[in-house]
Amino acid sequence: MTAAVASVREPRARFRDLVASEWLKLWSLRSTGWALLFGALAVATFNVGTAWDHYRYWYAYDEAARVAFTADGRGLGDAFTGNAATVLVLWCAAMGAVAVVGEYGSGGIRTAFAAVPARGALVSARALVLAVVHAGFGAVVAGGSFWVSQAVLSLRGAGVSWGQPGAVRLVVASALLAPVCALAGMALGVLLRRGAAAVVGAVVVLLVVPMVLGEERWATAVAAHTTPFRAWHRLASEGAAGPYPWTTGGAWLVYGAWAVGAVLVTVVAVRRRDQ
Amino acid sequence: MSAAGPGGTVVDMIEARELTKRYGATTAVDGLTFTVRPGRVTGFLGPNGAGKSTTLRMVLGLHAPTAGTVTVGGRRFAERPRGLRHVGALLDASDVHGGRTARAQLAALARSNRIPLARVDAVLEEVGLAGAARRRIGGFSLGMRQRLGIAGALLGDPPVLLFDEPLNGLDPEGVRWVRGLFRRLAAEGRTVFVSSHLMSEMEHTADALVVVGRGRLIAEESLAAFAARGARPSVAVGTPSPGVLTPLLLAAGAEVVAEEGRLTVTGLSAARIGELAAEHRVVLDRLSPRRASLEEAFMELTAESADYTAGGAR
Numbered sequence: 001m002t003a004a005v006a007s008v009r010e011p012r013a014r015f016r017d018l019v020a021s022e023w024l025k026l027w028s029l030r031s032t033g034w035a036l037l038f039g040a041l042a043v044a045t046f047n048v049g050t051a052w053d054h055y056r057y058w059y060a061y062d063e064a065a066r067v068a069f070t071a072d073g074r075g076l077g078d079a080f081t082g083n084a085a086t087v088l089v090l091w092c093a094a095m096g097a098v099a100v101v102g103e104y105g106s107g108g109i110r111t112a113f114a115a116v117p118a119r120g121a122l123v124s125a126r127a128l129v130l131a132v133v134h135a136g137f138g139a140v141v142a143g144g145s146f147w148v149s150q151a152v153l154s155l156r157g158a159g160v161s162w163g164q165p166g167a168v169r170l171v172v173a174s175a176l177l178a179p180v181c182a183l184a185g186m187a188l189g190v191l192l193r194r195g196a197a198a199v200v201g202a203v204v205v206l207l208v209v210p211m212v213l214g215e216e217r218w219a220t221a222v223a224a225h226t227t228p229f230r231a232w233h234r235l236a237s238e239g240a241a242g243p244y245p246w247t248t249g250g251a252w253l254v255y256g257a258w259a260v261g262a263v264l265v266t267v268v269a270v271r272r273r274d275q
Numbered sequence: 276m277s278a279a280g281p282g283g284t285v286v287d288m289i290e291a292r293e294l295t296k297r298y299g300a301t302t303a304v305d306g307l308t309f310t311v312r313p314g315r316v317t318g319f320l321g322p323n324g325a326g327k328s329t330t331l332r333m334v335l336g337l338h339a340p341t342a343g344t345v346t347v348g349g350r351r352f353a354e355r356p357r358g359l360r361h362v363g364a365l366l367d368a369s370d371v372h373g374g375r376t377a378r379a380q381l382a383a384l385a386r387s388n389r390i391p392l393a394r395v396d397a398v399l400e401e402v403g404l405a406g407a408a409r410r411r412i413g414g415f416s417l418g419m420r421q422r423l424g425i426a427g428a429l430l431g432d433p434p435v436l437l438f439d440e441p442l443n444g445l446d447p448e449g450v451r452w453v454r455g456l457f458r459r460l461a462a463e464g465r466t467v468f469v470s471s472h473l474m475s476e477m478e479h480t481a482d483a484l485v486v487v488g489r490g491r492l493i494a495e496e497s498l499a500a501f502a503a504r505g506a507r508p509s510v511a512v513g514t515p516s517p518g519v520l521t522p523l524l525l526a527a528g529a530e531v532v533a534e535e536g537r538l539t540v541t542g543l544s545a546a547r548i549g550e551l552a553a554e555h556r557v558v559l560d561r562l563s564p565r566r567a568s569l570e571e572a573f574m575e576l577t578a579e580s581a582d583y584t585a586g587g588a589r
Contacts, residue, residue: 008434011389013356021387028379029372107370111427114335114364115384118356122387274338 018116018125026099026129036133039091040141044148046084051149054078058156066158073160075153076167079146080174085232086207088141092134092178093202096185097195099130100266104193113275120267123190127263130186131179138178142171166238169248173235173255180228180255181206183262190269215242225250228258287313287434287466289334293343296329296490303329305490306343311468313434316461318481318498319470322577326490327470328366331439334468335364347435359388359431365438368420373413377404377423380412385430398426403452417444425453435466442476454480474573488577502572510545512538513561520557527551537561 026032054075061069069075100123103109116122146167150159160167184206189198206229213224221244224230231251239245289311296304304326311317321327332338334345336353344351347362355361371380381395399405402422407415412423421444428436438457442450457480461467471477477484477498484501486494494501514520517538524531529543540548545564552559 008360010357010360014389017389018387021383024379024383024386025375028376028383029374031374102372106372107367108372110332110335110337110366111370111384112387113337114362114366115357115359115427116387117336117353117358121356274332 013118015121015125018122019128022122022126022129026133035095036137039088039095040137040144042091043084043088043141044145046087047078047081047145048148048152050081050083051075051078051152054158055152055155066156070156070158073164075150075158075160076164076170078149078153079160079167080142080170080236082233082236084145085174085177085229085236088138088174088177089181089206089229090203092137092181093185093188093206094199095134096130096182096187097189097198097202098185099126099182100186100189101193101195101198104189105195109275113270119270119275123266123270124263127183127186127266130182131259134179134182135175138175141178142174145174146171166236170236173232173251176255177228177232180258180262183259183266184228187262187265187269190266215244218244226254226257228255231255287348287464289345289347289435289466289468290349291330291334291343291345294330294333294340294345295342296326296333296338297341303490304333304340307487307490307492308343309485309492309495311466311485312483313466314461314464315482316457316467316469316480317483317485318477319468319485319487320474320477320573320577321470321472321487321493323472324489325472325487325577327472327487328439329490330487331364331366331437331468331470334437335362335366357388359384359390359433361431361433362435362437363428363431363433364436365421365424365428365441367439368417368424368444371412371420371423374411376409376411377415377426378408380423381427381430384427388431390430394430394432398429401429402426418446418449421445421449421453425456434464436460436468438467438469440470440472442471450476474570478570486573486576493576509539509541509565510543510548511561511563511565512540512548512559514538514552514557514559516557519555520552523551523555523557524548 054069058066100109103112112122113119150161153159162168181202185198185202188201188205192198192201206227210224210227210229213220213227213230215221215224221242225234225246231254234246234251235248291307291309294304294307295302307326307330319327319330329338333340334347334352335358336351346352352358352362377399378395381399382392385392385395396405396408399408402425404419404422404426407419412420415423421441425438425441428438441453445453457467457469461482469477469480481498483497484494485492486501512520513536517533517536521531521533521538524538524540524543527543527547529548530541532539545562549559549562
């Protein structure tokens, strides 16, 4: 018997190979492109639909309302509506969850971790790919929604330009809502490991909680302000309503905290638990 | 690393020491100690639920042991940043996403470990899937998935290979191919560790065995030693006058079971029985030693530990 296998020669492990591998994994699924396209159309439809509604039923407003709408630049509100943000949150959280629960369901996660025992690094690479893809997705959806909705409104002379106060902030906040929710969905997927459970969890944490928490009491207002959905609301509006106002800086901080927190939860969960 | 005698070095050994895994009140693996050496195929045998898959997951660092250790080449596998060049593993052929093509699945694995893409085509060729490389895995038969899983295990050209029930779903040609592959990998000096719940699968594949039941080690020895120590050898004896022969055999220290005019004798060799018969002028019309089959040895050894026996108490 000959010992043909000498000691193992191995190139240095690099994080960027994991990122490249995760990129390949994501795009080798035909469903990825379709899910992004369908999600983008769904979100954009809510925005463009609202702008179209204003265009179509412009006659229903009296002269004073038309002047106020145009003078106040309320057309900006059609660039990204609350309904569109709700759909975006749901869609991105579900895609983030599917990015991990699919593998837990099939057992592919064991193949992945046997190939890369550095589990924390592997899921960090996946989180990075997920965040980049969804940031791009959000940028296209939010930028596209702004452009098309304002083009529609400009037919009535009511469109706003990028120079409108709060316009850039609204588009950037809407775009970044996508990766924040995708990462949150991924963390829930790793914690719950089942698709249905993760999606229900995402609906509760990302949508129901911010909807039921009111602005009138200090405690509920502060709790509400820690959710990404309410942070988006703050960034989408000029000034804060209610007795407990907060700054846009605080809202950006909430975005950042959710993104970082979701990655930390994901990494700690896969490192500590049996796979 | 020091040499560990003939057959390879400690670099390629799998060593489990008092390996234990409990899930709540259930003990899946109970103080397992064994060593799997290079240059041979080692069968990992046990009935369903004996703890084989749990043990393999602990070898790969997927599950953390409750107590004890298991190392590959002297190190815990989980400490290695990348795994494919150290251990190739096929845990469950269905552990893949059906939406990817075979080539995409292996390309992503290869990329994560800095393995050149050319190696993907080479292993697909080796397992006979080159023609199906660009087909989606969802449409693969179980046998094709097994081949794909084996291709993934070979990707990093590793010195240690683990296969969990690799023969499931393979057709006879596939079984013969896998056996040949295991023999070749072992002949190249690799450590090949193959689990199965069927002794018959191991009979023509393994050189050594690690046998477990209910999470405990039952035997760790060569295939030949296992066969010899399992069921005791017996001799089938046919005679027109069993009433004369039986007391003689009993007096000589044998155990005799009579059924359908034939005696099954244990504790005496065929030669000694023939001598006794000749001395006392008893006619024999049959005298044939029965070699215990491996299957019998396995059944006998694991009978007490089988978790789910048909008709047994649950």
